[in-house]
Each structure stands twice: as structure tokens, then as C-alpha cells.
Amino acid sequence: MCGIVGLFLKDKALEPKLGALLSxxxxxMTDRGPDSAGIAIYGNDNGTAAKIxxxxxxxxxxxxxxxxxxxxxxxxxxxxxxxxxxxxxTLAKDKLDEGRAALTASRPNIRVMSSxxxxxxxxxxxxxxxxxxxxxxxxxxxxxGIGHTRMATESAVTTLGAHPFSTGSDQCLVHNGSxxxxxxxxRELKREGMVFETENDxxxxxxxxxxxxxKGKDLGAALESAVDDLDGFFTFVVGxxxxxxxxxxPIACKPAVMAxxxxxxxxxxxxxxxxxxxGIEDARIWEPEPATVYFWDHExxx
Amino acid sequence: MPVFDLSVTPLxxxxxxxxxxxxxxxxxxxxxxxxxxxxxxxxxxxxxxxxDIKGSVGYYCAGMNDGxxxxxxxxxxxxxxxxxxxxxxxxxxxxxxxxGATGQGGLLVIKGNAASRCGIxxxxxxxxxxxxxxxxxxxxxxxxxxxxxxxxxDALGDSLxxxxxxxxxxxxxxxxxxxxxxxxxxxxxKLSELLEKAGVRGVRPEEFKRYGSxxxxxxxxxxxxxxx
Numbered sequence: 001m002c003g004i005v006g007l008f009l010k011d012k013a014l015e016p017k018l019g020a021l022l023s024x025x026x027x028x029m030t031d032r033g034p035d036s037a038g039i040a041i042y043g044n045d046n047g048t049a050a051k052i053x054x055x056x057x058x059x060x061x062x063x064x065x066x067x068x069x070x071x072x073x074x075x076x077x078x079x080x081x082x083x084x085x086x087x088x089x090t091l092a093k094d095k096l097d098e099g100r101a102a103l104t105a106s107r108p109n110i111r112v113m114s115s116x117x118x119x120x121x122x123x124x125x126x127x128x129x130x131x132x133x134x135x136x137x138x139x140x141x142x143x144x145g146i147g148h149t150r151m152a153t154e155s156a157v158t159t160l161g162a163h164p165f166s167t168g169s170d171q172c173l174v175h176n177g178s179x180x181x182x183x184x185x186x187r188e189l190k191r192e193g194m195v196f197e198t199e200n201d202x203x204x205x206x207x208x209x210x211x212x213x214x215k216g217k218d219l220g221a222a223l224e225s226a227v228d229d230l231d232g233f234f235t236f237v238v239g240x241x242x243x244x245x246x247x248x249x250p251i252a253c254k255p256a257v258m259a260x261x262x263x264x265x266x267x268x269x270x271x272x273x274x275x276x277x278x279g280i281e282d283a284r285i286w287e288p289e290p291a292t293v294y295f296w297d298h299e300x301x302x
Numbered sequence: 303m304p305v306f307d308l309s310v311t312p313l314x315x316x317x318x319x320x321x322x323x324x325x326x327x328x329x330x331x332x333x334x335x336x337x338x339x340x341x342x343x344x345x346x347x348x349x350x351x352x353x354d355i356k357g358s359v360g361y362y363c364a365g366m367n368d369g370x371x372x373x374x375x376x377x378x379x380x381x382x383x384x385x386x387x388x389x390x391x392x393x394x395x396x397x398x399x400x401x402g403a404t405g406q407g408g409l410l411v412i413k414g415n416a417a418s419r420c421g422i423x424x425x426x427x428x429x430x431x432x433x434x435x436x437x438x439x440x441x442x443x444x445x446x447x448x449x450x451x452x453x454x455x456d457a458l459g460d461s462l463x464x465x466x467x468x469x470x471x472x473x474x475x476x477x478x479x480x481x482x483x484x485x486x487x488x489x490x491x492k493l494s495e496l497l498e499k500a501g502v503r504g505v506r507p508e509e510f511k512r513y514g515s516x517x518x519x520x521x522x523x524x525x526x527x528x529x530x
Contacts, residue, residue, distance in 0.1 A: 272339030
């Protein structure tokens with residue numbers, strides 16, 4: 001089944017609570033999928049630093065000495081903050097590509113969960129309450145975030161099969177539904193040079209969006225193409241550096257509920273994911289229309 | 303009058319109490335507060351009890367209702383009153399997808415909008431929607447009546463059997479084998495009766511158009527092979 005949650009804060013006073021609010025929403029959705037969970041939190045942009053969130057199957061070995069090695073390789077300050085099986089590597093923005101190359105060279109088995117100016121993605125096998133606890137999500141602050149809890153249908157239950165999937169710098173995707181033409185699309189995308197790590201259908205959707213954007217489309221246009229090119233059931237929520245987007249397939253069987261107040265725009269697969277949000281009693285509650293791309297953006301709202 | 307606060311009382315206690323009602327009981331009116339989007343609230347009623355739910359509910363509220371009168375003072379998630387057998391369910395707000403799905407009897411009134419697949423596979427239920435309905439409504443509807451004061455979305459009545467559809471507003475598109483049909487006196491009368499039962503005022507049956515099955519899809523005939 002899968003459950004999706006998303007929260008976009010309009011009121012800066014709520015930013016310190018983003019992680020707590022999003023965690024609570026995600027835990028409420030546990031019934032929709034116990035297999036794995038993941039969260040993407042968009043923190044504050046300090047202007048100069050970029051972040052890479054990584055995951056290791058052997059964190060003690062892989063993260064030991066990593067900070068020192070990267071500093072030496074890049075010759076700039078690098079900080080590595082370890083959180084359970086994940087670590088957040090912070091470094092100067094202009095050193096991001098070099099940093100990724102150095103990382104691949106020194107730790108080839110490490111997986112990159114996300115990279116960008118503000119996003120951190122944490123995902124693991126396990127229940128939402130365990131996943132948020134492992135990574136200290138409830139204490140995190142930020143401007144917006146999306147989360148997902150998985151019921152695996154098309155591929156195995158693994159860390160890499162969990163959502164969100166990164167689709168580019170500060171961009172990620174979560175999916176409720178199942179695609180039916182993902183094998184075909186994966187073959188085509190491989191021919192175009194995309195690399196896949198799993199048999200997961202959502203990974204194909206993420207790669208599809210990345211490929212469309214590489215051809216020059218913006219995310220909104222890529223999502224519109226997705227409505228035509230992807231076959232199957234989907235409610236997608238995508239996170240970008242400045243906001244989040246929602247789109248449902250034309251048949252729209254997979255649920256989607258939204259709530260808006262002066263303080264936030266929230267998304268949940270079920271209304272009950274939204275009931276603990278402040279002011280929910282007076283919120284505008286609606287369901288997004290099928291085959292329509294919706295976007296909320298901090299930059300445009302400003 | 304029993305009051306159940308679902309923010310402190312487990313849902314199972316409410317539903318057990320409703321299911322445990324014996325014939326001739328004095329507890330005929332229940333109030334439910336803080337439903338907070340719970341699923342299956344007041345599902346499986348089989349006694350003539352009145353239930354007022356103060357707030358919005360999740361999936362399958364009043365599912366399988368047989369004889370109860372349930373009012374949701376809020377909105378309802380997917381599948382409200384699904385498989386209702388008899389009785390009444392009224393939603394003051396909006397209803398999500400497949401409201402009244404496979405309903406066999408009773409009356410479902412939605413004062414806001416209903417979403418997609420309203421009345422899917424309806425088997426005798428009467429549904430009255432004050433607002434609009436979404437796409438694929440009354441899909442494979444076998445019997446019963448769907449009355450819509452607002453507009454209908456795409457593919458209305460796709461693969462319809464003998465359910466009768468009345469729409470006052472626009473229909474974005476008709477589904478496979480669904481056609482507009484003549485409004486005859488017996489239809490106007492039935493529509494009047496349904497509008498009255500649903501508490502609709504200031505609307506005349508003549509303002510509606512009737513839609514029904516062309517009967518080429520569900521009756522196999524080799525001559526209609528190109529319709530399949």
C-alpha cells in the first residue's frame with residue numbers, strides 16, 4: 001500500500017518542529033506499510049555549505065576516519081556527522097562534485113542517499129517509529145520535508161528499496177502505488193546512461209524524472225510527462241530545494257489528502273495523518289485532482 | 303445517550319456497543335466525538351440506532367449499515383456507507399472516493415462533493431449528492447439511483463447495468479455504454495421522491511437529465527461485437 005506524508009511550512013515559527021510534526025504524521029501511517037520508512041528533511045541554507053547524506057551497510061568501518069580522509073583529499077574543512085547507519089557530510093558548495101568523487105574513490109560501498117544544499121535523506125528497513133528514532137528526526141528543524149512508509153509490492157524489502165529516492169540535487173521522490181511498465185522504462189533509461197541499483201519501480205520513476213530534467217524540462221514539466229509515460233498507479237510527492245509537488249495518475253485510485261492553513265501546506269495518504277497538525281480543525285481540506293501537477297514553493301511565495 | 307470520545311476510548315468499544323444492541327433497547331441515540339479520521343467508525347450497524355459523529359472520519363464509515371441512521375458532521379474518507387443494506391447515512395461535508403460502493407439499499411446523502419467512483423457497482427442503494435461527483439461514478443452500477451445536483455466527472459456510468467443516474471449539472475463525459483435517456487413521468491416522480499427524502503429544497507426534477515445503460519455491453523450479442 002505505502003503511506004506518504006509531506007509538510008511545507010509557511011510560518012517560520014514552526015520550523016523547529018518540522019521533524020517532530022513530520023515524524024508524528026509518518027508514524028500514524030505505519031499501518032499502510034511496515035517494510036521500511038524514509039524521510040527527507042530540508043534544513044536551512046547557510047549559503048556556503050552543501051551536504052551529502054550517505055548510508056553504509058557497515059557504518060563502523062566505513063565512517064571511521066572518513067572525515068579526516070575527505071579533508072585531506074579536498075584540502076578544505078569537511079564535517080561528517082554520523083547518525084546510525086547514515087552520515088551527513090558537510091562541505092563547501094563548490095567542492096561538492098569533488099567531494100562525491102573522493103567519496104566514491106575511498107569508500108566504494110557507501111551509498112549516496114541525497115546531495116544538495118539543504119536536504120538530508122534517511123531511510124532504512126523497519127517501522128517508522130524505529131526509523132525516526134534511529135536518525136533523531138523528531139529533533140530536526142527545517143522548512144519542509146516528505147516521508148514515506150513502504151509496503152513492498154514490486155521488489156524486495158531492502159534499504160535501497162525504501163523511499164525517498166533522490167532525483168537530483170536537493171530533489172527527491174516518494175511514491176504510493178505500483179508502476180506496470182517500469183521494466184520497459186528501465187531498459188530505455190539504461191540505454192540513455194542512467195544507472196540503477198535496485199529492481200524497484202519507484203527508482204525507475206525517479207530516474208525518469210532526472211532524465212527528463214536533464215533534457216531541459218523543469219520538474220513541473222517532467223511530472224506532466226510522467227503522467228503520460230508512466231503506466232500504473234501513482235501518487236507522487238516530490239521534494240525540491242524550495243518546495244514540494246504532488247501529482248496523481250489519471251485513474252487516481254491511490255489516496256491523497258491535503259490540508260492548508262496560514263501556517264502550512266500538508267499532504268497525507270489518509271486524513272488521520274493530518275489530525276495532529278496545529279489548526280487542523282479550521283484547515284482547508286481537499287483532495288488533489290488526477291493528472292494535475294500541484295506545486296508549493298517558498299521562493300515563489302516570498 | 304451514550305457518548306464515545308474516540309480520542310480516549312478505543313474504536314472497538316464503540317463498534318462493539320453498536321453491534322451489541324438488542325431489540326427494544328432504550329439506547330437508540332449515540333454520539334461520537336473526536337473521530338479524528340479513524341477508519342470503520344460505526345461499521346456493521348444492524349439495529350435502528352441513530353449515530354451522530356462530530357468530526358471527520360476515515361475509510362468505510364458506516365460500512366454495511368443495516369437499519370441505522372448515521373450522520374457525519376464533517377467529511378468522510380473513501381468507501382463511506384459501502385455495502386449499505388438499509389437505513390440512512392448523511393454526510394454534511396465532502397465524501398472521498400467510492401462513496402456508497404456496492405450499496406444494496408438505504409439512502410446515502412452527501413451535502414458537499416463526492417469524489418471519483420461514487421456509487422461504484424451500486425446494487426440498490428439510493429445516493430443523492432448536493433455537489434459534484436468525480437470520474438468513473440456509478441461504474442458497473444446494477445440498480446439503485448444516483449442523483450447529482452452538481453456536475454459529474456469523466457466516464458459517468460461506465461459499463462452500466464440498470465442503475466438510474468440523474469444529473470442536474472454538466473457531465474464531463476459518458477462512460478462506455480452509458481447514454482442519455484428520456485425522462486418520463488415515472489422518472490420525474492421517483493426523482494421528486496428522492497430529492498424530498500434527501501432534504502433538497504428549491505430544485506425541480508425537470509432540471510435533471512437521466513442517464514442509463516444502452517444495454518449493448520452487458521447483453522452479449524454478436525451484432526454488437528464492435529462495442530466490446
